[in-house]
Amino acid sequence: MAIGDDLTQLTHSDLPELLKDDISVKVGGTDIDGQVRGKLMSKKKFLSISKSGFGFCSVIFGWDMHDQTYYKELKISNKENGYRDIVAEVDLSSFRRIPWENNIPFFMCSFREPEGTSLSACPRSLLERAVAKIEKSGYGAMAGAEYEFYQFRAPSATNGPSGERNSSATATFLRDNPVDSLPSLEEGMFGYSLTRPIHNQDWYYGVFDACSKFRCDIEGWHTESGPGVYEAALEYGEIRQMADRAALFKLTVKNISSKFGITPCFMAKPRQGLPGNSGHMHVSLVDKKSGANLFARDSPDPNPPFADVEHLSDLGRHFLAGILEGLPDIMPIVAPTVNSYKRLVENFWAPVTVSWGLEHRAASIRLIAPPTCPPKGTRFEIRVPGADTNAYLVLAAILALGWRGVEKKLALPIAPLARGQDVGGEDDKGERLAKNLKDATARFVRKESIAREVFGDDFVEHFAGTREHEIRLWDEAVTDWEVKRYIETV
Structure with missing residues (x-):
């Protein structure tokens, strides 16, 4: 055989x-x-x-x-x-x-x-259920993922062989030492450097090669702006396979890096005053039989509601409207940890409002469409998620909200931001997204939440319970910042 x-x-x-x-x-x-x-x-x-x-x-x-x-x-x-x-x-x-x-x-x-x-709570199953809904109409979904993440040098293990350095040693080290004492893989700001990766060449190519062999292929792999920060764009593909690749990409990076004495960090905001780690997701719908991009318009709309959607199909507009309307209600999925909200602040190229725009790289949703790309590349880049997210949940949420917009034929609720227009500025009319996990979870779990409509009560109750657990642990934590600030003066 x-x-x-x-x-x-x-x-x-x-x-x-x-x-x-x-x-x-x-x-x-x-x-x-x-x-x-x-x-x-x-x-x-x-x-x-x-x-x-x-x-x-x-x-x-x-x-x-x-x-x-x-x-x-x-x-x-x-x-x-x-x-x-x-x-x-x-x-x-x-x-x-x-x-x-x-x-x-x-x-x-x-x-x-x-x-x-x-x-109900299985992330992979949640995405399967979201895909099943669109497949009934003969549609499929495509997706891509981009992850930024910091690398730290693991200290020598204290409870293992002499000189052994791995992520377990990092966890042990952080029990007794301040976080800032953990050294970055590289220092300084040098995005898209062609020299910095060579400092750790075996690790750099080791990650790329392992991802290729493990079917979570990287399309682009480069340094980002930040000490020891790298970004990987994963190969675009069918949305369920993309979620698998995203989960297995993180697994690959963690395993390969640990062998080199490197601890990767996918937290949304590992360092105060430095850029955070994004986990942008690209999504489009296609015809299951022909593979045609269903967000692309056959010919430009002579009378579009906004110039930005001149080349976006009616289905694409409804899909976008669905995400915009539902985004505030699913924030714990796209910002799932207490730390996530340290990234989503003004003036750090991070989205903080319900906002969108053609090629707008600071809005919550960046529309990528002609004339800046060919019609077949028409898609939405959802820029709110950080690298700390669960790809299955994020992609399921995007698909479920977008499909709700299609089913209800929702109209775009707000105008696009012009390129160069500040997110969160006076001209940004979009709703401010939740500033912390507690507020986000309360909105997610409320009786009239759109999350309940698209996911069902069982998933919402379970996921909200897991986030309430995170919130309680944070509420009970005493941080170094508090002790340093108040130990002598209050």
Whole structure:
């Protein structure tokens, strides 16, 4: 039996041949914070569950990113239901091999209820449900992702082999030392440098090559403005595959970097006074049969509501209107941590209002359309998300809000910002987005929230509970800033 070149078309009958030289397989799925959680299993075990799925402890939806159970127990996983098992369903189309682990086979999973129905809080399933809605109309969605992130030099481990430097050593170091004492990979501001990457050449090319081999290909890879800051633009593709690539890109960077004694940081704002880390998402709709871009207009509109949408289709306008109307209600998804809101401040090239514009790089939504790109490249760049976001949730939110705009035939609620016009300035009529996670979550969870309309109550209640947990931990925290400011003077 010959297996075709397109491994996304694998069937269960292909698996024995595909895995004939392997003895084990890795599987994984993402939790609510976007971390890939999984395990290694024997080939025999994998082949026995590849069709049916396998039991996976639901506690990954009952605790936070540091395995601390939520202070308020949530419906999916709690003491009362014994942190029950849910089902991890293997997606054969996600097959790849992990190049830094001797090319061991790897498959992504979506989490289901024990009876097989979609799990409300599973990020991958949330995107699957959003895609299913548009597919009923014969549409598909395409997406791309761009991530900026800092790199820090890991200190030597104190509890491991002498001289060992990895991300675990960084975590240990930060227990006893101030954050500012962690050295950046490089110093100074030097965006698009062709010399700085050569200082760490093996790491730089190691990340790029590993991403290529792991099917989370990078289109562009360069230094950004900031000490040790890099940006990667991932290869554009079908929206569900894009979300997989985004999650696995972060996993790749973390694993490869740790081998080089480097700790990457995807926090939205790691350093005070310096630019934050964005996680911009590009989205378009296409015809499933022809592949034609459905946001592109066949011919320019002679009487557009705004000149910026002269080349944007009616469907595209409704889609844009849907995102604009719903954006304030889904802020915890695009800004999910307490730290996220340190990036979303005025005067840092970050969007702070419900705003849009043709090629406007500071607005919440940048319309990319003719005449600055060919019609087939027409798309929206959603610029609110930071690098700290869960790509599945962000892309599901964009798609769900946009599709709501299409279904309701919403009109654009505000005028575009002119290029050069300040976001948040006097001429910006857009609503100011939430300034902190507490306010954002309260709006997200309220009874009349658009989030409830597009996602359903079960997901909203679960995700809001996870954010309320983050807020409570922050409210109880005593920071270095507070102690330094008040220890002597109050």
